[in-house]
Every structure is written in C-alpha cells, then in structure tokens.
Amino acid sequence: METASWLEEIQAALQAASSWGEVEAIRVAWLGRRGRITEALRGLGRLPAEERRSRGQALNALRQAAEAAISSRLEALKAEAELAALARERLDMSWPGVVPRVGRLHPVTRVRQLVEDVFLRMGFSMVGGPEVESLWYNFEALNMPENHPARDMQDSFFVNVPGMVLRTQTSPMQIRAMEAAQGRLPVRIIATGRVYRRDDDATHVPMFTQMEALVIDREIGMADLKGTLLLLGRALFGPETQIRLRPSYFPFTEPSAEVDVTCANCHGSGCRVCKETGWLEILGAGMVHPTVLRNGGYDPDQVSGFAFGLGLERVAMIRYRFDDLRLLYQNDWRFLQQFGRGEDGW
Numbered sequence: 353m354e355t356a357s358w359l360e361e362i363q364a365a366l367q368a369a370s371s372w373g374e375v376e377a378i379r380v381a382w383l384g385r386r387g388r389i390t391e392a393l394r395g396l397g398r399l400p401a402e403e404r405r406s407r408g409q410a411l412n413a414l415r416q417a418a419e420a421a422i423s424s425r426l427e428a429l430k431a432e433a434e435l436a437a438l439a440r441e442r443l444d445m446s447w448p449g450v451v452p453r454v455g456r457l458h459p460v461t462r463v464r465q466l467v468e469d470v471f472l473r474m475g476f477s478m479v480g481g482p483e484v485e486s487l488w489y490n491f492e493a494l495n496m497p498e499n500h501p502a503r504d505m506q507d508s509f510f511v512n513v514p515g516m517v518l519r520t521q522t523s524p525m526q527i528r529a530m531e532a533a534q535g536r537l538p539v540r541i542i543a544t545g546r547v548y549r550r551d552d553d554a555t556h557v558p559m560f561t562q563m564e565a566l567v568i569d570r571e572i573g574m575a576d577l578k579g580t581l582l583l584l585g586r587a588l589f590g591p592e593t594q595i596r597l598r599p600s601y602f603p604f605t606e607p608s609a610e611v612d613v614t615c616a617n618c619h620g621s622g623c624r625v626c627k628e629t630g631w632l633e634i635l636g637a638g639m640v641h642p643t644v645l646r647n648g649g650y651d652p653d654q655v656s657g658f659a660f661g662l663g664l665e666r667v668a669m670i671r672y673r674f675d676d677l678r679l680l681y682q683n684d685w686r687f688l689q690q691f692g693r694g695e696d697g698w
Contacts, residue, residue, distance in 0.1 A: 486516055519545075537568065568650060605640060640656070
C-alpha cells in the first residue's frame with residue numbers, strides 16, 4: 353500500500369538525520385503546508401465517495417505515525433547531544449570556586465533606615481513630598497517671605513517654571529503635614545528625601561539627603577526636644593553619647609539651636625576630628641515658630657511643637673569616620689565595599 357511505503361521512506365530519512373535541522377526539513381517535506389501527506393489529504397475531495405473514507409483513514413494514520421516518528425527522533429537527538437555535552441564539559445573539581453559579589457546597602461541608606469527605625473518605634477509616621485516645590489511651601493510658609501535675608505543662606509536651584517524651585521530642605525513637609533492633619537493632634541512625622549543647594553566641597557554636595565522631624569501637640573517644650581535628640585544621638589553613635597544645644601537662628605523655629613554630639617572618635621576628650629573640642633555639630637533644631645504654626649492651620653496660643661533636620665551624609669561621615677562627603681557619590685566600589693560587613697555597617 354502507498355502509505356506503508358511512505359512511512360518506510362520517512363523512517364529511513366529520520367534514521368539518517370543527524371541534526372535537528374535535518375529532522376525539521378523532513379517534517380516540512382511531509383507535514384508542512386505543502387508536504388506530501390498534507391497535499392494528499394487536500395486531494396481527498398476529488399476522490400469517489402467509496403474510496404474517500406478508506407483513503408482518509410489511511411492518510412490520517414500515516415500522519416500520526418509520522419508525527420510520532422519525528423518526535424521520537426528529536427528526543428533521541430536531544431539525548432545524544434546531552435551525552436556529548438557531559439563528555440565534553442567535565443567538571444574539574446581541583447579548580448577554585450568563584451565567589452559571587454554580594455550587593456550591600458549604601459551607607460546613606462543604612463543611616464536612613466536606622467533613623468527611620470528609631471522614630472517609627474517612637475510612634476512617628478513617615479511622609480513624603482515633591483522635590484520640585486513651590487516658593488510658598490519652601491520659603492514663605494516657613495517664615496521666609498520674599499526678600500527675606502535667610503533666603504540668601506540657601507543658594508537655590510530654580511526651575512523653568514515660575515514660582516517653583518528644587519526644594520532646599522525637607523521643611524516644606526512641616527506645612528504639608530499640618531495641612532493634612534486639619535487641626536488634629538498630635539502631629540508626629542518624619543520626612544526623608546533629597547534636597548538641593550548650591551554647595552560643592554569636602555563636606556557639602558549640591559544634592560544630599562535630609563531627614564526632618566516635626567512634633568505638634570499641647571505643652572510641648574524644649575525638654576521634649578532635647579530628650580528626643582538624646583535618644584537619636586545614642587542610637588546613631590552609641591549609648592555613652594551626650595548632646596549639647598547652642599543658641600542659633602533659623603527663620604522657622606524660635607528659639608533655635610545647633611545640636612552637637614560628643615565626638616565618636618575621641619568620645620569627648622578632644623582630637624583632630626573634632627578640632628580638640630570634643631564635640632561635633634550634627635543638626636539644627638528648635639521650637640516651631642508661631643508664624644509657621646499659623647500657616648499650617650494651628651493656633652500658637654493653644655499648641656506648640658518642635659522640629660529638627662539633619663543631613664544623613666553628615667551622619668554617615670561621623671558614624672563611619674571618613675572626611676570627604678563626595679566619596680558617597682563617586683560610586684567607587686573599593687570605597688563602598690567596606691560597608692555592610694557587620695551589624696554596625698563595618
């Protein structure tokens with residue numbers, strides 16, 4: 353019978369095939385759109401009715417047998433290729449292993465996560481805000497109206513949109529958080545994000561990461577601020593750390609203070625790092641100015657609060673004892689690989 357000889361021809365061709373490409377060529381020749389079996393099936397309609405049934409059954413059986421034979425040959429070729437690969441690619445157990453490089457958190461990320469953990473455990477909420485900020489939120493609502501001399505302290509990056517600026521601090525989140533609270537008490541938030549100022553030297557960069565904290569409630573005083581800062585200082589630099597507050601000026605707080613911590617290098621005895629003073633400046637803080645409270649929707653005669661902000665890069669420099677802030681953003685793997693070896697980051 354014709355179909356029997358066709359099957360023998362297919363099987364012989366498959367047996368001689370030595371690659372997947374050759375097997376595919378056989379499949380196309382017999383089962384493709386213009387293959388011999390496909391063309392024969394299309395021609396069934398031209399046969400007399402009494403021959404069509406038997407011829408169709410024979411061709412369908414042939415097609416199934418051909419498909420099975422092709423699949424079997426492909427599996428056999430696959431097995432042969434795997435055996436050849438195993439024989440060719442032997443594992444030399446005498447060669448040393450290759451240890452993959454493991455990623456580590458950036459030192460600024462480590463400090464940010466540590467600070468956030470401290471405040472989350474104290475019941476603070478985390479908030480965020482836009483990096484391109486309006487002059488109202490960045491300056492005017494924070495008691496720095498137009499032409500206020502304090503604006504000269506922050507050489508700003510203005511954008512090509514009237515009334516907008518790259519935020520110079522995370523303090524705009526104070527106003528946004530108070531507006532979102534709609535007069536409810538207490539307000540306890542931290543805001544972490546990138547800020548932008550025109551600075552570039554060993555201890556300043558044009559973009560850095562700042563963390564802002566704000567507390568608004570009834571009968572909040574400087575003692576609450578100092579206690580919070582002492583807890584933060586000890587979490588960052590060790591349980592023996594002390595802090596001191598020095599009178600200062602910030603337009604959005606009154607009274608204001610610069611906050612120092614005992615030197616992490618000499619523990620207060622005096623060294624080159626702290627210029628023999630025993631202290632390192634870490635952040636600015638103060639009681640929220642009455643004007644800022646009013647702009648946020650609160651009555652300064654009824655409530656009070658404190659706020660402070662710190663640069664996380666500055667904290668990283670003190671915590672990990674290096675003296676050039678720019679190292680954090682040069683992506684030098686030799687420098688960054690030093691961090692993350694232990695729980696303390698080294």
